[in-house]
Amino acid sequence: MSPRKAVPLALITTSVFSTPVPDASAKDIDADRIMQSVERVLEENRIYATCLSMDKNSLDFVRSNWRxxxxxxxxLLRKANFDTSFLTLFELKVRAANLLDQNLSLHQAMAICHANEAMISRFYEFGFSNLRQEVEKAMTGDNVPIPSTYNEARAPAAAYP
Structure with missing residues (x-):
């Protein structure tokens, strides 16, 4: 691709992913609401990691996108001056190791994937939730829950017939 054609893509990428930091200071922001948003986006990405883990390239993409x-x-959180304890909690929650449950049985993984087919389709269309955008919404009180069935599908599965 010539450098001339790459410039518009770079501008589009910059404009899409460069949103301003909300004006509120960290002390005015509901930390619980932020962590709920982090949980929801993590749960969504766990579904992607689980359902795409059979293909190494897809799993690598999920992991690199998550990072x-x-x-x-x-x-964003550092610029908003959150305290060290909150940032530590955030770091523990978003560790890449939390994306994939190594103890999940194949049957449980399949149940999760089958219960979330529409979500997986959105992933392939780049329709997944963006962690930063969801946290920004939580910081301004403008977030909406992300529907998911990960935990319901993860419940102990009945034995195969």
Whole structure:
């Protein structure tokens, strides 16, 4: 691709992912609401990691996308001057190791994937939630819950017939 054609893509990417930091200071922001948003986006990405883990390239993409979103969100929270204990809690919650449950049975994984087919389709269309954007919404009180059935599908499965 020539550099001339790459410029518009770079501008589009910059404009989409460069949103201003909300004006509220950290002390005015509901930390619980932020962590609820983090939980919801983590849960969504756990579904992606679980359902795409059979293909190494897809799992690598989910993980690299997660690391990118975490980095952007970390920067946002630091700029908003959250205290060290909150940032530590955030870091523990968003560790890449939390994306994939190594103890999940294949049957449980399949149940999760089948229960979330529409969500997986949105992933392939880049329609997944963006961690930074969801945290920004939580910081301004403008977030809406992300529907998911990960935990319901993860419940102990009945034995195969």
């Amino acid at each position: 990118r979103m975490v980095g952007e969100t970390r920067d």
